[in-house]
Amino acid sequence: MTEANAAIGIPATSASAAKPKRAGSALISRLIAGGCILLAWEVIVRMFAPAYVAKPSNIVMVIPKVMTDPLFWNSTAQTLGAVAQGLILALIFGTIIGLLLGRSVTMERMLRHYVNGFYAVPMIVILPLVTLWFGYTGAARLATIVFAAVFSIIINVSDGARAVPREYLEVAASFRSSKLRMYIEIVLPAATPYFLAGLRLAAGRALIGAVVAEFFAAIGGLGHFILYNSRTFHHAEAFVGVLLLAGFGVGFEVLVNWSTKRFLPWYRRDDRGT
Amino acid sequence: MTKHERPAGGAPVSKDSARIRVNGLGKHYGTLEVFRNVSFDVGEREIVAIVGPSGCGKTTLLRCIDGLLPVDEGEIWFDQQRVTSPLPGVAMVFQHFGLFPWKTVYDNVAYGLRMAGAPQAEIDKRVPEFVKLVGLAGFEKAYPYQISGGMQQRCGLARALAVEPSVLLMDEPFAAVDAQTREILQFELLRIWEQRPTAMIFVTHSIEEAVLLGHRVIVLKGRPSGIYETIKIELPHPRTRATLREPRFAELRERVWGTLMAEAQKAEFELEKP
Numbered sequence: 001m002t003e004a005n006a007a008i009g010i011p012a013t014s015a016s017a018a019k020p021k022r023a024g025s026a027l028i029s030r031l032i033a034g035g036c037i038l039l040a041w042e043v044i045v046r047m048f049a050p051a052y053v054a055k056p057s058n059i060v061m062v063i064p065k066v067m068t069d070p071l072f073w074n075s076t077a078q079t080l081g082a083v084a085q086g087l088i089l090a091l092i093f094g095t096i097i098g099l100l101l102g103r104s105v106t107m108e109r110m111l112r113h114y115v116n117g118f119y120a121v122p123m124i125v126i127l128p129l130v131t132l133w134f135g136y137t138g139a140a141r142l143a144t145i146v147f148a149a150v151f152s153i154i155i156n157v158s159d160g161a162r163a164v165p166r167e168y169l170e171v172a173a174s175f176r177s178s179k180l181r182m183y184i185e186i187v188l189p190a191a192t193p194y195f196l197a198g199l200r201l202a203a204g205r206a207l208i209g210a211v212v213a214e215f216f217a218a219i220g221g222l223g224h225f226i227l228y229n230s231r232t233f234h235h236a237e238a239f240v241g242v243l244l245l246a247g248f249g250v251g252f253e254v255l256v257n258w259s260t261k262r263f264l265p266w267y268r269r270d271d272r273g274t
Numbered sequence: 275m276t277k278h279e280r281p282a283g284g285a286p287v288s289k290d291s292a293r294i295r296v297n298g299l300g301k302h303y304g305t306l307e308v309f310r311n312v313s314f315d316v317g318e319r320e321i322v323a324i325v326g327p328s329g330c331g332k333t334t335l336l337r338c339i340d341g342l343l344p345v346d347e348g349e350i351w352f353d354q355q356r357v358t359s360p361l362p363g364v365a366m367v368f369q370h371f372g373l374f375p376w377k378t379v380y381d382n383v384a385y386g387l388r389m390a391g392a393p394q395a396e397i398d399k400r401v402p403e404f405v406k407l408v409g410l411a412g413f414e415k416a417y418p419y420q421i422s423g424g425m426q427q428r429c430g431l432a433r434a435l436a437v438e439p440s441v442l443l444m445d446e447p448f449a450a451v452d453a454q455t456r457e458i459l460q461f462e463l464l465r466i467w468e469q470r471p472t473a474m475i476f477v478t479h480s481i482e483e484a485v486l487l488g489h490r491v492i493v494l495k496g497r498p499s500g501i502y503e504t505i506k507i508e509l510p511h512p513r514t515r516a517t518l519r520e521p522r523f524a525e526l527r528e529r530v531w532g533t534l535m536a537e538a539q540k541a542e543f544e545l546e547k548p
Contacts (some may be wrong), residue, residue: 052526171372174340175389176360177439266375268419 018035052236059243062236072221072225076244079214082138083206090202091271093146094153095195099183101154102161115158119151123209127216141213148209150216151200156201161187161193193267196256203252207245292316293353293441293473300347300498301334305499308334309497310347314492314501318440319471322490325481325534334368336445339475340366352441353518362390369446371426373418379405386437397516404432407466424455430464435470444476448483457523460540461515466513481534485527486513493533503533504520505531 014175039058045055066072100107101115126147127140134140135164172182188195222241229238260267292311299312304307308331314487316322323545326332337343339350341360352364365386371383384401392400405411405495408428418426427447434442460483467474478484484491495500509517517523 067438151413167368167370167372170342171368171374171385172389173342174360174366175386176362177389181389186374189374192376266419 003188019216031143050234052233054239058236059239062234066237066240066255067155072241075220075222075225075241075260078220079207079210080137080248081208082141082145082221083203086142086209087149087199087203088144089146090149090153090206091199094198094202095157095188097150098157099161099187099191101243103183108158115151115154115181118147119155123148123205124212125218127213129214131217136217136219138216138219141210141219144213145206145209148212150205152201152205153195153198154196156194157191160191163194178192192264196260196264200256202255203256204249205246292396293320294475295351296339296348298348298352298510299335299338299345299350301338301343301345302498309499310492311500312348312494314504316475317485317489318427320471320489321474321476321487323465323476323478323484324494325478325484325491325492325530326499327534328479330494331497332479333445335494336366336443336475337506340364340443342366361398361470362441363439364441365437365439366445367427367430367434367445367447369449369498371418371423371430373426373429373433373451374546375418375444377417378414379410379416379421382418383432387435390437393531396540403521404436407435407469408432409462411504423451424459425507427451427459431466435466440472442472442474444474444478446478447476449479457481463487481527481530484528485509485523486517491526491530493530495534505530505533 042056043054047054097111097115101111102108123144125142130140130143130147134143168186168190169182172186177185209228210221211223213219214221215227218224222245226238226241229235229241284289294316296312296314299306300310304312314322314337323331324335334343338345339357340414341350341357341364344358352361355361357364376383377385380401383405387397387400402414408431410425410432413421413425418429421429427450430447431518448459464487467498476484476487478487491505491507492506495501495502496502505526509520509522509526
């Protein structure tokens with residue numbers, strides 16, 4: 001007990017000693033939970049479902065086959081590439097619009113409701129529109145991804161820009177900062193934690209956007225791979241794709257957390273605002 | 275240093291040693307009048323302390339002098355310039371420190387210089403000098419959350435000093451640190467001021483602090499507040515810990531206390547009358 005309490009107070013030495021233990025026990029509980037889910041799945045499918053329904057043992061068996069299939073890698077690369085492009089576009093536009101929305105009352109009045117409205121619209125409804133504009137092409141998928149991702153970034157960045165402590169802006173004004181430098185050096189870094197929260201949401205939504213576009217516009221990619229395999233009763237193969245998508249979600253979360261620690265050492269949830 | 279030694283050539287008639295002139299200043303927020311008819315001068319190498327009960331508008335007055343807030347009546351002059359927005363040559367130290375948590379001590383100290391458009395070579399030369407002056411050498415790479423409140427305010431002081439201002443505005447700078455640290459910082463400030471004398475306006479609610487630091491103490495009070503009295507503090511320089519033991523110090527402290535409390539006591543007796 002006392003050791004654990006001491007570790008909270010003194011970050012440098014004791015925390016690093018306590019960390020591997022905590023991380024290790026987290027991993028163990030995670031593995032136990034995962035094992036239970038897989039076991040239940042396997043048992044239920046074996047007892048009640050027809051043979052073509054995928055079960056964990058089947059999925060493990062087909063992994064080598066899927067891994068050597070160039071179509072699988074091609075599809076994965078397509079989807080990930082589109083998601084990356086879409087996220088970058090969403091980040092650039094979302095950040096700029098978010099900053100303006102957060103710091104300018106006029107912009108806020110003009111755009112707030114539209115942004116919230118579009119954020120709430122299920123992304124699938126724009127598919128007929130973008131396929132009309134771009135045809136059944138990668139561009140339609142890209143547009144869907146941007147549409148899916150950009151609003152969560154706008155909303156979070158604008159909240160962050162609005163929440164910049166007045167003290168910071170006062171200091172900037174007192175030292176005669178120009179408006180532009182105030183945005184770049186004060187508002188943007190102060191809004192970074194919000195920005196990261198937006199990015200997490202946006203990444204998930206971008207992935208959904210990509211798969212939805214691939215499902216309904218038949219543009220290839222991982223979504224199409226999953227759909228095609230399901231329809232041809234290759235359920236185990238389809239599930240490899242599903243698991244990969246889940247893996248991206250986890251991987252992105254890990255990446256964001258790691259880069260927060262690495263690049264924003266000052267940002268700690270417990271003692272913000274001083 | 276040399277900057278402060280030149281004679282004040284061309285300064286307005288009769289008040290040629292005044293760096294800051296405040297003339298008939300008035301300020302209100304809507305129907306609430308904060309202060310009215312405030313006039314005083316601050317010499318080139320003079321520390322003027324402003325005391326007053328909380329809510330009397332000391333901080334608002336200081337923000338007006340920095341050009342952060344517009345005034346409703348009267349005017350403020352800094353040398354020959356009328357103050358309507360923050361001017362170069364005037365720097366402020368804030369009660370809330372106003373350090374940027376995403377910047378290291380070094381970058382926080384460099385902030386004012388960067389905003390003033392100083393070339394990198396000058397920043398590289400000056401920042402270490404001022405970091406050392408305030409006693410933070412060795413902490414250049416620390417983030418604000420890693421250092422104590424006293425050290426954070428040392429950093430805030432270095433940021434203000436680094437632009438080599440001829441006027442320092444101190445907004446209750448030591449109000450947020452503990453009593454011991456506060457005392458240490460008061461003498462640090464005196465030491466630094468002896469090395470680099472400037473005009474200084476020091477707002478505080480501590481009578482002792484005002485008498486220790488000020489060449490003059492201005493007592494603000496009333497609603498709306500105004501200058502109730504200006505008390506000259508004839509204590510020898512440099513002021514040190516020994517100053518605190520002088521009988522004259524105790525007398526002056528009592529005098530300021532008496533001035534500040536007279537009205538409060540009067541009000542109290544009035545309440546007790548039937």
